[in-house]
Amino acid sequence: MTDPRVLIVGAGPAGIRAAQTLVAAGLRPVVVDEGARAGGQIYRRPPVGFTRPPETLYGPEAPKARALHAVFDRLVAEGRVDHVPQSSVLGFSATGAHVAGPEGAQIVPYDHLILATGATDRLAPLPGWQAPGVYSLGATQIALKAQGVALGQRIVLAGSGPLLTLVACQLLKAGAEVAAVLDTAPLSAQARALPGMLARPVFALRGVAMRARLGRRYHAGVTLHRIEADATGPVALHWSTASGHPMRTDCDMVGMGWHLRAETQLAGLAGAQFDYNEVWAQWLPRTDRKGRLRPGVYLAGDGLRILGADGAEVAGRLAAAACLADMGRPAPDTAADLARLDRLERFAHGIARAFPWPAAMVRALPDATVVCRCEGITAGTLRATVDHGGAEANRVKSLGRIGMGRCQGRFCQLAAAELIAAHGGTSPAQVGRLRDQAPVRPAPAGPLAALHDQG
Template sequence: MTLPTLQPVIVGAGPAGIRAAQTLAAHSVRPVLIDEAARGGGQIYRRPPAHFTRAAATLYGTEAARATAVHNTLDGLQAQIDYRPDSLVWNAQGGLLDVLHGPTQTTRTVPYRQLIVASGATDRVLPIPGWTLPGVYTLGGAQVALKFQGCAIGSRVVLMGTGPLLYLVAYQYAKAGASVAAVLDTARLTDQLAAAPAMLTQPAVFAKGVYYVAWLRTHGIPIHSGIRPVRVLGDQRVAGVVWADSAGREHTLACDAVGFGYALRSETQLADLLGCRFAWAPLHRAHLPERDAEGRSSVPGVYLAGDGAGIMGADAAEWAGELAALALLQDHGVAVDTARILALQGQLSHLMKFRQGLERAFPFPTDWAAHAPDALVVCRCENITAGELRACVRNTGADEINRLKALTRVGMGRCQGRSCGVAAAEILAQATGKPVELVGRLRGQAPIKPIPIHLQTRPSVDAGASA
């Protein structure tokens, strides 16, 4: 029997959001599930258009069974949930979400009393000279092109940066028949060997990573570790990359496309607009919204799940989504399986050692800002360079990221700091001599993603979603 006073809203139909919806539906609660994509699955299990004919094994490789299971779960929930795809949540205040529906470009407000935020993650970007050239993509963008449309970003591709996604994308591209010129990893082989004991706590996941690397080497794809990206070459578009090895020697490699990134960063803007309290998380090298062991945020009625509250991967996102839903139910007097809650918490706790191992294997390049030239464009939306940011610090004494934003416009463009925020904070920390955790974080502003300017400021309320 459906509980008439309990209709939670879930933002994000990735692994965390789908599992949360499934858990609520299993307890006779009908949630509203809002997702920006046309078809659910999240970035990791991004679903191609309905007419797409490539098999799941081709699209997702070793993750095909998991991707299919997540997709089938969402498909099977259609009669039990209020699913709203192609819908962008661009603002939240006063118990209302402002939502833009894509094809018709219409907006409505969706009220909520209980809200699960499963906003996911995006690429963590550290720019290099030439990164604004056509043909340069983030690793996630390169992967989306392959998954969503079956397209490669170029005919001869260099993949660069660090993190597990670097090798996964390289494997997926090569397996699909694309020419991968090289994999350039800023992490050292010694880092990865030292992290192996911690990563062996998840032997199946570790084995996949080893397999990807071995497969690439077996198929003649060069892998260089301990490198430093120097610049992307080209005039009208990408023509090559220059990188330095561990001895400082520079090398040039011809290519027509580059995919780069440094693991992932959490999407936290919505949690910020909701008033969630943030704290510095050293493991993630980021300020993240606080949550308890079951996903409760500092704001009553708001729950956080998945990579949007800290990068832990797809398995952890599913467990966290279920936990958040169980916490929500428990907080509203619904009987839940407490043994299941303890089991999920145990699984997440056990995974933490593996996550720490990943950070050791693929460390953030903390010396990036020291190598960033003054002419480097940090904020491509506003065309702000590293030199302009440093000059602002010298001339004004700005030592906090929002002050730097106000004075230079860094992070004020279409990306709202999603692409440039990490780099701007690193430049500010280097220029002031302060630890990066002390220069602050870019505060979220509505709209958190671009919307048409013709939208009315307060559209009609969706009565069907009221709690």
């Protein structure tokens, strides 16, 4: 009898640990990843020949990054993992996963599926954010890690969450000029959440130390008003201090982000049910503690729970263990990982409460503010669509095109839900979640036609 075919989507910390666990059990998984080299976003690797060392790229996390990279590279070199890089899973059919990459399109058959798709930036619209030169914090970090490039000469970072502080410190360490770091979370919320964050005291203290390095650049509890821009990009960001004093900070680049948003499109296509999580202010898939969606389909990493890189490693091992158990094969003991998962979740919930999603700011956006950058849909158009068709996400999408663009709602869905809820007198949970549709990534027509011909 042949071994079961296991497909892992994603080669970040969760996907790497899942692959390692399966290989230890005698299986040879296929790992499809959009990156050229394994590591995911947090441990993203630069091109071969890039001279900046891991200590510069990853800071105190460099030993973890080196270890993960070495594990995966060894498994591939030994022929124990089939790695399909620079490739996207676009959807699923009865014959397998539809994959598009540099060599074209293919259907990858599988018996068991582990989705370790990670997370993307969670963005809140701001008047002027559609201008060139306005990036997400993740894009800012990718440019720095992958190419050693700061995307501006005078940079303002705005949003909230650990990534805001981390990216600011990384830019400063690389020699970039960071004019201001504007955090919409008030210091009072951060202080109230401290007990939860002390579930991981080393990380909490590391965050305090990074904050201290920012000095007077850092401002908490701010109100963001608008990005002033000309044809070439940002000119200034207008904001108010926690005490209400109006400010204008000159800049030529703005990076924005409010922590992370779980990447869940493939989970939805795989049959996941979702619950609106009030702590994280987003829809998260419903699984058991080990990430089992159902026998044969498993979720791991930030695409399931926003727990960061360490949590993703734990989740990857748990998903692989659940997969092995469902195959009837010996699985590793998961008691220690489940206990660690509890501690990681306490810390993550503390982070979520310390740096909340700016719901009030989003709900008060002026009508002229672009909400969906792909389609150019404004807050006013969105509100008018609610008046015409009701306060339900998919109804608003079908009538007003919100979420129909290139990102398929990845960057606008959460903000749109806030606006729909506020205007319709309901809650984001009642507004609902946009239905997932394949292909989950933009793809050329030729490969899509080839996939159709294959199955």
